[in-house]
Amino acid sequence: MVKNSGDKMQFAEVIVDIVTDAVDRAFHYRVPEEIEEEVHPGSRVIVPFGARQIPGYVWKLIEKPEVEKVKNIVCVDDESVALNEEFLELIPWFCYRYYCRTIEAINMFLPPGYERMKNLREKYAVLTPESKQKPDDFWKKMAQKAPRQNEVMQIMLREEELSRKNLIKETGVTPTVINELIKKGLLKIEEREPSFQLFNEKYGEKDAKTNVVLTHEQEEIIARIFKSLKEQKQDNFLIHGVTGSGKTEVYLECIKECLKQEKSAIVLVPEIALTPQMVAYFKNRLPGEVALLHSQLPQRERYNQWFRIKSGQCRVVLGTRSAIFAPLNKPGLIIIDEEQENSYKQEETPRYHAREVAQWRANYNGAVLVMGSATPSIETYWKARSGQMQLLEMKKRATPFSLPGVEIVDMREELRSGNRNIFSRVMFDKISRVLSDGEQVLLFVNRRGFSNFVLCRECGHVVRCPHCSVSLTFHAAKKLMICHYCFYVSGPPEICPECRSTYIKYFGVGTQRVEEEVNKLFPERRVLRMDRDTTTRQGTHKHLWKEFREGKAQILVGTQMVAKGMDFPGVTLVGVVAADTGIHLPDFRASERTFQLIAQVSGRAGRGGRKGEVIIQTYHPGHYSIACVKEHDYNSFYEEEIRQRHELAYPPFSELLRFLFVSESEGKGHNASLDLARLLENLLEKEENNGNLEILGPAPAPLFKIKKYYRYQLIIKGENINRLSDSIRKVVRKFKNTWNPSDVRLVIDFNPQVML
Ligand code: ADP
Numbered sequence: 187m188v189k190n191s192g193d194k195m196q197f198a199e200v201i202v203d204i205v206t207d208a209v210d211r212a213f214h215y216r217v218p219e220e221i222e223e224e225v226h227p228g229s230r231v232i233v234p235f236g237a238r239q240i241p242g243y244v245w246k247l248i249e250k251p252e253v254e255k256v257k258n259i260v261c262v263d264d265e266s267v268a269l270n271e272e273f274l275e276l277i278p279w280f281c282y283r284y285y286c287r288t289i290e291a292i293n294m295f296l297p298p299g300y301e302r303m304k305n306l307r308e309k310y311a312v313l314t315p316e317s318k319q320k321p322d323d324f325w326k327k328m329a330q331k332a333p334r335q336n337e338v339m340q341i342m343l344r345e346e347e348l349s350r351k352n353l354i355k356e357t358g359v360t361p362t363v364i365n366e367l368i369k370k371g372l373l374k375i376e377e378r379e380p381s382f383q384l385f386n387e388k389y390g391e392k393d394a395k396t397n398v399v400l401t402h403e404q405e406e407i408i409a410r411i412f413k414s415l416k417e418q419k420q421d422n423f424l425i426h427g428v429t430g431s432g433k434t435e436v437y438l439e440c441i442k443e444c445l446k447q448e449k450s451a452i453v454l455v456p457e458i459a460l461t462p463q464m465v466a467y468f469k470n471r472l473p474g475e476v477a478l479l480h481s482q483l484p485q486r487e488r489y490n491q492w493f494r495i496k497s498g499q500c501r502v503v504l505g506t507r508s509a510i511f512a513p514l515n516k517p518g519l520i521i522i523d524e525e526q527e528n529s530y531k532q533e534e535t536p537r538y539h540a541r542e543v544a545q546w547r548a549n550y551n552g553a554v555l556v557m558g559s560a561t562p563s564i565e566t567y568w569k570a571r572s573g574q575m576q577l578l579e580m581k582k583r584a585t586p587f588s589l590p591g592v593e594i595v596d597m598r599e600e601l602r603s604g605n606r607n608i609f610s611r612v613m614f615d616k617i618s619r620v621l622s623d624g625e626q627v628l629l630f631v632n633r634r635g636f637s638n639f640v641l642c643r644e645c646g647h648v649v650r651c652p653h654c655s656v657s658l659t660f661h662a663a664k665k666l667m668i669c670h671y672c673f674y675v676s677g678p679p680e681i682c683p684e685c686r687s688t689y690i691k692y693f694g695v696g697t698q699r700v701e702e703e704v705n706k707l708f709p710e711r712r713v714l715r716m717d718r719d720t721t722t723r724q725g726t727h728k729h730l731w732k733e734f735r736e737g738k739a740q741i742l743v744g745t746q747m748v749a750k751g752m753d754f755p756g757v758t759l760v761g762v763v764a765a766d767t768g769i770h771l772p773d774f775r776a777s778e779r780t781f782q783l784i785a786q787v788s789g790r791a792g793r794g795g796r797k798g799e800v801i802i803q804t805y806h807p808g809h810y811s812i813a814c815v816k817e818h819d820y821n822s823f824y825e826e827e828i829r830q831r832h833e834l835a836y837p838p839f840s841e842l843l844r845f846l847f848v849s850e851s852e853g854k855g856h857n858a859s860l861d862l863a864r865l866l867e868n869l870l871e872k873e874e875n876n877g878n879l880e881i882l883g884p885a886p887a888p889l890f891k892i893k894k895y896y897r898y899q900l901i902i903k904g905e906n907i908n909r910l911s912d913s914i915r916k917v918v919r920k921f922k923n924t925w926n927p928s929d930v931r932l933v934i935d936f937n938p939q940v941m942l
């Protein structure tokens with residue numbers, strides 16, 4: 187409807203703030219003239235929806251609505267959280283890639299805890315201009331007629347503004363008194379962001395290492411990255427540096443350069459790496475510039491930090507995964523430390539990978555992207571090798587401490603010599619010696635909740651799927667071995683197909699077993715155990731860590747948790763009790779994870795100045811993911827792993843899209859997975875050029891039952907799967923018409939990091 191030329195009515199597409207499939211599309215509204223100036227793409231507005239009024243986000247402004255009855259946008263709700271141009275472009279890419287709803291993507295760009303914190307925004311009583319002009323007489327009269335009101339006004343004339351809460355507290359008046367004054371136009375109420383004590387103030391000035399003399403390697407690498415920063419070129423770097431090579435120093439120099447160019451920077455670190463020391467280090471080296479965003483901060487502090495970033499007050503964001511969504515102005519540098527870490531992938535909807543979002547933002551902003559790791563992920567290293575990233579190597583430690591010596595013990599030999607204990611003789615001897623020297627031992631058990639594969643204790647042979655090359659999982663109840671990718675089923679062998687031994691059985695060593703054994707062998711020593719069972723209560727983790735660091739126990743038995751980030755200066759011996767459990771997980775990344783984990787846990791030895799030792803017990807001394815750790819040889823590991831990935835067309839040579847069906851009913855879960863498989867097969871038949879897409883399964887997921895829920899999975903494997911994103915979505919919608927989510931929940935995961 188055109189009122190007159192040049193004065194067109196405005197309409198808007200709005201995404202409403204309701205997380206369901208049914209409303210996962212834009213709704214059309216009219217933009218009333220009075221607020222035309224304020225409403226733009228990205229605005230958070232209030233709209234009538236059904237009988238209610240709810241928040242939503244303006245997606246686009248349009249000239250003509252597609253529906254006849256259009257309602258008016260009520261008002262702009264909160265301009266401080268409007269989506270900027272970059273995010274409006276990022277969101278569609280994000281939804282398409284990770285199969286989430288638009289509103290779920292939008293919510294990633296809100297301040298942490300927004301809904302709750304918004305309600306805590308404080309109401310302030312503020313003096314109006316009129317009341318400032320009132321003559322003394324006016325107040326005298328008021329003092330007689332309405333003494334309570336006058337009391338409030340006397341304070342307000344002095345303070346000009348005061349939080350409503352404090353005003354009431356100070357005067358003891360009822361809210362009605364204040365409301366009267368508002369009605370008279372003497373006071374008004376304004377909303378203010380809550381003010382909280384900021385996190386950084388709690389950190390001391392200690393730990394500031396200044397005037398470090400850079401090593402040659404550091405200088406060379408910094409020069410390479412500076413060049414890109416100065417030329418404002420979108421370049422990608424991978425710093426492959428041994429542990430202790432001084433990557434942090436490189437990051438800091440690059441950030442400083444970036445700030446010099448009036449740009450901002452994001453630094454992502456894995457969950458576990460964000461220790462108080464690390465934070466203090468950054469804050470001291472970049473005073474006043476660092477904002478923190480990570481889930482262990484109280485929500486209100488994160489909320490606060492978010493606004494400091496948005497306002498440009500802080501130009502460096504240091505945080506975990508979700509910090510990649512920080513509302514920075516002009517990001518010029520994005521750093522991802524320990525880029526191979528699983529914690530960069532969100533394991534709930536939306537299932538994004540921070541590394542991929544980082545690449546998107548770097549491309550959009552022309553920013554430099556720097557990833558660092560001692561054990562890069564296969565995918566990233568492959569990118570560096572194939573020229574999509576520049577590879578920068580750091581081969582020397584920045585400190586004088588040398589890398590620990592690694593010894594591999596063949597457990598098959600132990601068995602042959604009659605030792606059936608979980609500790610080899612070497613391990614036992616070394617533990618005894620280290621303990622009598624007053625040093626500490628870390629015993630590591632690689633365990634991910636379950637590990638029931640069939641292993642020959644004579645020769646180490648593990649039964650694998652002939653099609654998928656992942657190990658078969660033994661199901662004790664059914665006495666069957668199953669492939670969790672393609673559902674190949676076979677009975678467990680009586681004798682080893684390799685060496686004819688009858689000593690073939692399913693295998694698993696837990697932390698508890700190891701703890702018992704240590705108690706038996708070293709009864710006079712104190713042992714601590716750190717795993718999911720002993721650290722579920724808040725704070726126990728920190729407590730155990732402190733006790734061990736202070737030397738109150740001599741042996742620490744732990745899982746994944748102890749492998750990363752923690753520094754125990756007293757530890758000179760690291761023992762990996764059963765390195766194999768990791769290799770045989772039914773996940774194509776099993777070898778990669780094993781190598782990374784063992785390399786990392788080995789790095790825990792000898793950090794206090796004394797030379798460390800590492801002993802790795804295994805039935806597969808020749809397996810490349812174990813043998814390469816001995817020589818600290820990443821390249822050989824990579825060569826073998828990439829060869830296998832290529833042969834079996836796993837990432838980076840393909841993409842995977844995993845559909846997981848979760849149901850209380852085994853039958854329903856299975857039927858649902860069969861249904862979707864059929865729909866997807868039809869789709870692939872219809873689509874042209876689908877030759878390279880393959881459907882695997884459905885099959886039971888490796889973790890078949892979690893609590894009372896059964897899990898089935900279906901995998902699409904191939905190149906560039908997401909060119910079919912729209913069609914796949916349609917198929918999923920069809921699927922959801924027949925399957926109620928309360929019966930069968932469907933989880934879609936693009937390029938899953940964990941396939942259990
Ligand atoms: P990485 O992250 O590469 O494993 P860090 O950045 O943690 O290594 O550095 C390891 C140790 O080396 C730290 O204690 C750090 O202070 C120290 N360090 C880094 N650069 C230098 C240098 N140029 N001279 C002396 N010590 C350094």
Ligand code: ZN
Nearest residue numbers: 642645682685
């Ligand atoms: Zn055998």
Ligand code: ZN
Nearest residue numbers: 651654669672
């Ligand atoms: Zn298989």
